[in-house]
Amino acid sequence: MDLGIAGKRALVCASSRGLGRGCAEALAAAGVDLVLNARGEEALARTAAEIAAAHGVAVVPVAADITGEDGRTRVLEAAGAVDILVTNAGGPPPGYWTDWGREDFLRAIDANMLTPVMLMQALVPGMMTRGWGRVVNITSQAVKAPVAQLGLSNTARAGLTGFVAGTARQVAPHGVTINNLLPGLHATDRADALDAGVARAENISLEEARARRAATIPARRYGTPAEFGAACAFLCSVHAGFIVGQNILLDGGAVVATL
Numbered sequence: 001m002d003l004g005i006a007g008k009r010a011l012v013c014a015s016s017r018g019l020g021r022g023c024a025e026a027l028a029a030a031g032v033d034l035v036l037n038a039r040g041e042e043a044l045a046r047t048a049a050e051i052a053a054a055h056g057v058a059v060v061p062v063a064a065d066i067t068g069e070d071g072r073t074r075v076l077e078a079a080g081a082v083d084i085l086v087t088n089a090g091g092p093p094p095g096y097w098t099d100w101g102r103e104d105f106l107r108a109i110d111a112n113m114l115t116p117v118m119l120m121q122a123l124v125p126g127m128m129t130r131g132w133g134r135v136v137n138i139t140s141q142a143v144k145a146p147v148a149q150l151g152l153s154n155t156a157r158a159g160l161t162g163f164v165a166g167t168a169r170q171v172a173p174h175g176v177t178i179n180n181l182l183p184g185l186h187a188t189d190r191a192d193a194l195d196a197g198v199a200r201a202e203n204i205s206l207e208e209a210r211a212r213r214a215a216t217i218p219a220r221r222y223g224t225p226a227e228f229g230a231a232c233a234f235l236c237s238v239h240a241g242f243i244v245g246q247n248i249l250l251d252g253g254a255v256v257a258t259l
Contacts, residue, residue, distance in 0.1 A: 004238030006031025010084035011075070011123070013066055016043040018188035019138055020088040022225030026233035027084065028055035035060045035079045067111045072118060081126050084236045087116035088138040091190060092152035094197065100152060112139075112156035117163055120178070124167075128174035134236040135178040137164060143182055143247060145255045161247060168245030177244050179235050184251025185213060186223040219252030 010027050014020040016038035024034055028051050036051075038044040041063035048061035062078045064071035067089065092108040116137050127133025139157045141147075146154040161180060168178040185191055192206075199209040214221055228250055234240055235248075249255055 001237075001239070003030040003233060003236070005084070005233075005236060007033070008083040008236075009033045009035070009079075009081070010086065010236070011035045011037070011079040011082045011119075012086040012088070013037050013075075013119070014088040014090060015086075016040055016047045018190065019183060019186060019225050019228050020086070021047055022227075022229030023086050023088070023136070023138075023232040024051060024229070025054075025226070026229035027086075027236060028052075028057045028059070030233055030237070031055075031057060032084065032236075033058040035062060035075070035082065037062050037064060037066055037075050039063065039065050066119075067115045072115070072122075076119075076122050079123070081130075082123055083127065083130075083133055085119060085123050085133075085135045086138065086232060086236075087119055087135070089115060091140065091150065092156070094149040094194065095151070096149070097151050104152060105155065108152035108156040109159065112153060113159040113163070116160055120167065124171055124176055124178075127176045128171055131175045133171075133174075133176035134240070135176070136232050136235050137178070137180045138232075139180045139182050139247070141182045141184040141249055141251045141255055143180070144249060144257065165245055172244045175241070177235075177241060179240075179243055179245065180247045181228070181232060181235070182247055182249045182251070183228060184223065184249065184254045185217060186225060186228060186250075188225065191222060217252040217254045221252065223250060223252060 010032045012024045015024040015036040044061045044063050048059040052059040062075050064074045066072050089111045142154045143161050195209040199206045
C-alpha cells in the first residue's frame with residue numbers, strides 16, 4: 001500500500017533503537033525524511049546512517065535529552081516545520097507504590113507526559129496552518145490495564161492520554177490527527193530489563209523469565225519493532241485521516257477487554 005506520505009518530514013523521538021527505531025524505519029520506507037532524536041550520540045548516528053543508506057531519505061540525527069528544555073529547544077530547531085511527530089520516551093523504573101516520592105513522580109511526568117505535550121504545542125500549530133499533520137504518541141498498554149509495579153508509568157501516561165483525548169478533537173478540523181499507540185510486550189531493551197529483574201528476583205534464567213511472560217500473551221510471543229513501526233506508519237498515512245484521538249493496543253491480545 002502506498003501510504004501517500006513520500007516527501008513528508010517527521011520528527012521521531014527516542015529512535016536510536018527499539019520501538020522508536022521501528023517507527024523511523026517504517027516511515028523512511030514510505031519515503032519520509034527524518035529528524036531522529038535520542039540521548040546516546042553514537043547509537044543515534046549509527047541508526048541515522050543505516051536508515052539513510054537503506055531507504056535513500058534525508059536523516060538528521062540530534063543527540064539531546066528531549067525531556068529538558070535545552071535539549072528540546074535544540075531538537076525543535078533542527079526539526080523545523082515537520083508534518084509528522086512521533087513522541088516516545090523510555091518508561092520510568094518499576095517499584096512498589098510506597099517506594100516513590102514527589103521527585104520520582106515529577107521525573108516520570110516530565111518524561112512521559114509533559115515532554116510530549118510540549119512537543120505537540122510547539123509543532124501542531126504549524127501543521128494546522130498547513131492543513132495537514134499526524135501525531136502518534138507511543139504510550140503503553142498500562143493505560144488500558146495498569147501494571148502494578150509500573151505505577152509511575154501508569155500515572156504519567158494516563159495524564160498524557162487525557163490531554164490527547166481533548167486536544168485531538170480540537171485540531172482535527174484542521175487536517176491534523178493525534179492518536180496513541182499502546183505497546184504491550186515487545187522485543188526491546190525495556191523488555192530485556194524487566195525480564196532480567198524477574199530472573200534475578202526468582203533465581204531463574206533470562207530465557208525462562210521471557211518464556212513465562214510470552215506464555216501469558218494470547219499470541220504466545222513478544223511483538224517486534226518492525227510490526228509496531230508498520231502500525232505507526234499507517235496512522236501517519238493519508239489513509240488514516242478519520243482516526244482521531246484513539247488509543248490503539250498492540251499487545252498480542254494481552255489486555256482482556258471487550259471494548
